Amino acid sequence: MVLTMDSNITINGLTVKFRTGHGMVTAVENVNTVFEAGKITGLIGESGSGKSVLGMSILQLLPNSAIIEGECLYKGDNLLRVRPETIRSIRGREIALIPQNPSESLNSVRRIKRQLTEAVTTHDKKKKDEAQQRAQELLQRFGFADPDEIMRRYSFQMSGGMNQRIISVLGLMDSPSWIIADEPTKGLDSILRKQVYQTLKDIAQHDTASMILITHDITLAERLCDNILVLYAGRVLEQGPTAEVLSNPQHPYTKGLVASQPSKGMHPIGGVMPEREGQMAGCNFYPRCRCALDQCAAACPAEYPCKNGSLARCFLYDRS
Numbered sequence: 010m011v012l013t014m015d016s017n018i019t020i021n022g023l024t025v026k027f028r029t030g031h032g033m034v035t036a037v038e039n040v041n042t043v044f045e046a047g048k049i050t051g052l053i054g055e056s057g058s059g060k061s062v063l064g065m066s067i068l069q070l071l072p073n074s075a076i077i078e079g080e081c082l083y084k085g086d087n088l089l090r091v092r093p094e095t096i097r098s099i100r101g102r103e104i105a106l107i108p109q110n111p112s113e114s115l116n117s118v119r120r121i122k123r124q125l126t127e128a129v130t131t132h133d134k135k136k137k138d139e140a141q142q143r144a145q146e147l148l149q150r151f152g153f154a155d156p157d158e159i160m161r162r163y164s165f166q167m168s169g170g171m172n173q174r175i176i177s178v179l180g181l182m183d184s185p186s187w188i189i190a191d192e193p194t195k196g197l198d199s200i201l202r203k204q205v206y207q208t209l210k211d212i213a214q215h216d217t218a219s220m221i222l223i224t225h226d227i228t229l230a231e232r233l234c235d236n237i238l239v240l241y242a243g244r245v246l247e248q249g250p251t252a253e254v255l256s257n258p259q260h261p262y263t264k265g266l267v268a269s270q271p272s273k274g275m276h277p278i279g280g281v282m283p284e285r286e287g288q289m290a291g292c293n294f295y296p297r298c299r300c301a302l303d304q305c306a307a308a309c310p311a312e313y314p315c316k317n318g319s320l321a322r323c324f325l326y327d328r329s
């Protein structure tokens with residue numbers, strides 16, 4: 010596989026707001042990052058931090074109430090602004106989203122077989138057979154011992170965990186170059202979680218080389234991802250190589266997030282994430298931060314480079 014710089018997904022100044030009944034909500038704010046081709050980047054952060062909105066914005070999958078600013082560059086195009094037919098030709102084939110909510114993505118009146126094979130749209134008999142073969146192979150890799158039996162079923166005849174794995178298969182049907190997997194292990198027991206993790210790793214190594222993994226499971230992110238982005242209330246507070254971000258966190262929020270893991274003694278961060286009506290003038294973690302300085306309430310810190318190669322949105326690393 011040839012990977013060029015252009016195969017990266019480069020996000021510049023991405024801000025997403027929603028018009029709601031009670032004013033504007035800022036879901037994602039001034040995100041700048043490069044998702045590197047050939048690598049797995051993890052998006053982590055508490056519920057509501059903006060992970061799914063960031064993932065969906067890349068493929069123009071947000072509802073019309075979303076107001077989007079910034080750029081998302083891929084192979085020379087700004088995906089946020091390309092025409093509907095262009096983004097449709099990219100979806101699934103170049104960049105596929107494995108969405109967070111299986112029930113919204115599966116059609117309850119069509120058998121699984123039809124939904125999987127139709128993901129590879131074709132009328133050619135030979136191609137259809139190939140699609141069926143690919144579906145069988147992927148179902149097996151995602152832990153279904155009898156793929157043929159599963160393909161005869163409807164989604165309502167399966168558990169949430171089974172449907173979760175079906176939509177992973179669906180997303181992979183067209184062998185995309187990029188996968189955006191939104192909580193692919195949600196609702197799975199520990200054995201299946203391991204299997205899905207192993208399969209994603211295998212797919213990253215041997216098939217699709219590039220992946221964005223959205224997850225609450227920091228242990229999974231640590232094992233699977235090359236790079237990590239830590240989101241908090243819509244802003245990226247820290248980003249860098251996984252080994253640094255999770256073993257040697259720099260931002261006070263990342264430090265708290267790591268310490269709240271069961272394996273690290275489960276010390277929760279006090280307080281709650283702020284509501285997002287309007288934008289906060291200062292650092293959005295300031296109200297919960299143990300290291301807060303006076304300036305943190307007044308201005309939003311930039312992303313400062315740390316000695317370990319990470320970027321942290323925190324005045325503690327401002328060396329100017």
Ligand SMILES: Nc1ncnc2c1ncn2[C@@H]1O[C@H](COP(=O)(O)OP(=O)(O)OP(=O)(O)O)[C@@H](O)[C@H]1O
Binds near residue numbers: 029036
């Ligand atoms: N269609 C919408 N209209 C209004 N607000 C929205 C909409 N979609 C998302 N939001 C808001 O944007 C913020 C980010 O939501 P998002 O779903 O990206 O969070 P998340 O990090 O994926 O959370 P989770 O881990 O629970 O999936 C939340 O405050 C959410 O309420």
Ligand code: NI
Binds near residue numbers: 060061062109191
């Ligand atoms: Ni989400």
